[in-house]
Amino acid sequence: MKKIAIIGAGPGGLAAGMVLSKKGYDIHIYEKDQRVGGRSQRITIGDYQFDLGPTCLMYIDILRDVFKFAGYELEKELEVIRLDHLYTLMFNDVTFNMSKDPIDNANMYERYSKGMGESYLNWLNAQETKLNAIESILKRPFPNVSNYLRKDVLKAIPELRPAQSVYSHLSKFNRNSNFINSLSFQSKYLGMSSFDAPSVFTILPYLEHALGLYHVKGGLNQINEKMAELIERNGGTIHLSAPVEKIVVENKNAKGLVVSGQFFPFDEVIVNADFSYAMTNLIEEKHLRKHKPHKLEKMKYSISTFMIYLGLDKKFDFAHHEIIFSKNYEAYLNGLAKGEYSDDLSIYLHNPSLMDDSYAPKNHSSLYLLVPVPNLRTPKDWERDKDQLYSQAIDLVERKHGINIRNHITTSKVITPQDWESTYNVKYGAVFNLAHNLGQMLAFRPQNKYKDINHLYLVGGGTHPGSGLPTIYQSAIILNEYL
Ligand SMILES: Cc1cc2nc3c(=O)[nH]c(=O)nc-3n(C[C@H](O)[C@H](O)[C@H](O)COP(=O)(O)OP(=O)(O)OC[C@H]3O[C@@H](n4cnc5c(N)ncnc54)[C@H](O)[C@@H]3O)c2cc1C
Structure with a gap:
């Protein structure tokens, strides 16, 4: 029986x-941590549970396919x-x-500004x-540059509009910055600014608006x-606390x-780290x-995140x-793309406890704050500065909502870009992996069957087709073509 690591x-x-x-x-998964999930694992702080990373799940059919391959629904x-x-x-100036209903959204945009509802429907x-x-x-798979000549690719090129960014593409539908930002902040899922992300990524908000955004209990x-449970049920072995050297x-x-x-000898090796x-x-x-350390240093990397779990x-x-959103969101995005810090923060909040009572004790809640920040290529002393950013972030949420959160914190944890690198083995703490500029996508992104070494395969956010859960799951499905 073929052995796969x-x-x-x-x-x-x-x-x-x-x-x-x-x-x-005969499948063996080696995981350095005590539990599965990597950047998507569950973390427990006292009596509270949190998602360490991802909270937004879209394009769920790909995950359904992954389960089908294993014989489950x-x-x-x-x-x-x-x-x-x-x-x-x-x-x-507006919230x-x-x-999930595009007509409700169109009406909301229209109430905000005449004609905007129609812009939204045209965009959709x-x-x-x-x-x-x-x-x-x-x-x-997209193994070679010659794949750009494939019929489906040539047909798609007019739709890809390679010269446009997400931001400039959206501005063709309506120039209002709140309209654009409400349909382009998703570029941050790739760890990029909407000014830099290629226009193809306006499909991200489309996937949420048209096909749904999901939570899992x-x-x-x-x-x-x-x-992990199903892989073991199918006969695979998961080795925890087993760092590969x-x-x-x-x-x-x-x-x-x-x-x-x-x-440990294996016939095939798949890298997910x-x-x-x-x-x-x-x-x-x-x-x-192609990927010697000095060449990797020349590649472009995503931003990082500063995390607060309360x-x-x-x-x-x-x-x-x-x-x-930051007061001047465009300036904030431009700064972030250049690796600059700003006091005019933008914060994402995840508040699952209202709809899911499994995160926290009765009448308590788990709240997660994510502040996008530059990766470690911009030097910063995170040990020294983390308390200040923690306070700034909580101040902003309190001010915006006119509430006091501090008096209700029973426990907290912070993760800095430095922690992403040292604890989670993510280079530069660039949690959304290699950037998704055109020079690092498709044929130019590390391929799922690694070209320079036989019997070596790659899956995960740093590989084709890209970062984000659906594309990460798809990288695994692509392996089915080779193994
Ligand atoms: C804060 C945050 C929010 C995010 N939000 C979203 C979101 O809402 N939606 C979305 O789609 N995506 C999101 N992402 C992006 C992405 O989905 C996750 O980062 C995802 O976990 C990446 O999966 P992966 O399999 O590529 O890598 P990882 O999750 O990092 O998995 C790699 C695994 O390899 C292990 N490993 C590393 N080195 C070794 C070694 N030497 N030996 C053995 N094991 C090793 C690690 O411990 C880890 O378990 C988010 C990411 C972060 C960090």
Whole structure:
């Protein structure tokens, strides 16, 4: 029986385990942490539970496919809830409440500004055409530049509008900055500013508006816990607290792994650990060609995040997903893209306890604050500065809502970009991985079958087709074409 090793039990590694688990392989997943999930794991602080990272799940059909490969049905294994209220967006002068119903949204825009409802519906229609054009490209391997000449790619190019950014594309529908920002903040899911993200990524808000935004009872972390359970039920083995020290390569062939000083031979090796971390730390430089450490340093990386997890002795009436936008959001985005810090913060809040009582004790709540910040390429002494940013973030939420949160904090935890790098093995703390500029997408992004070393495969946010849960799951599905 063919032996397959997977390095990392993040969403990418677990999805790979699911996709391959019914194909008669002997699958071993090695995870350095004590629990599965990676950046998407569940964290427990006192009596409170949190999603460490992802909270927004969209394009759920891809996850359904992952479960089908393993012989299961997503909705029978997990309680999946489509949100009626997508999110609350708090701008300086107006708050938008986004619904799962596009007509409600069109009416809301129209009330705000005459003609904006029609702009929104025009935009929505255009995205449907775009998604149809690019879906097949994102769902297949893209191993060579010659793939740009494929029929489906050539057909899609007019829809991709490579010269436009997300921001400039949206401005063609309506020039109002609140309109644009309400449909472009999703570029941050890629760790990019909407001024830099290629216009193809306006499909992100479309996926939320047209196909839905989902919550899973217990948090998105539960997807990982469930996948681990099902992989083991299908005969796979998950080794926890098992950091891989090295991928052994001989004559351009991956031969196995070194774990705790011991060599384990494998026929195929799949890497889910952060791509740039793995290339730098797990493979000897002499075996690399395109991704030697000095070349990785020249690549573009996403922003990072400063995280605050609060256990509160009260439930607050925030939306499940809420964003407080900076006063000058455009300046903030431009600064972030250049690696600059700003005091004019933008904050994302996740307040799951109103709809899901599994996060916190009765009448208490778990609240998560995410502040986008530059990655570690911009030097900062996080140990020194983290208390200040913590206070600034909480001040802003209190001011914006006219409430006191501090008196209700029973426990808290902070994660800085430095922690993302040192504890979670994410290079530069760039949690959304390699940036998604055109020079690092499709044929130019690390491919799922690694070209320079045989029997080596890649899954996860740093690989084709991209960062974000749906594309990470898709990277695992693509492996089905090779293994
Ligand atoms: C704060 C935050 C919010 C996010 N929000 C969203 C969101 O709302 N929606 C969305 O779609 N995406 C979101 N993302 C992006 C993305 O979905 C997650 O980062 C996702 O967890 C990435 O999955 P992955 O499998 O690529 O990597 P990881 O989750 O990092 O998994 C890699 C695994 O490899 C393990 N590992 C590393 N080194 C070794 C080693 N040497 N030996 C063994 N194991 C090793 C790690 O411990 C980890 O378990 C968010 C990310 C963050 C950080």
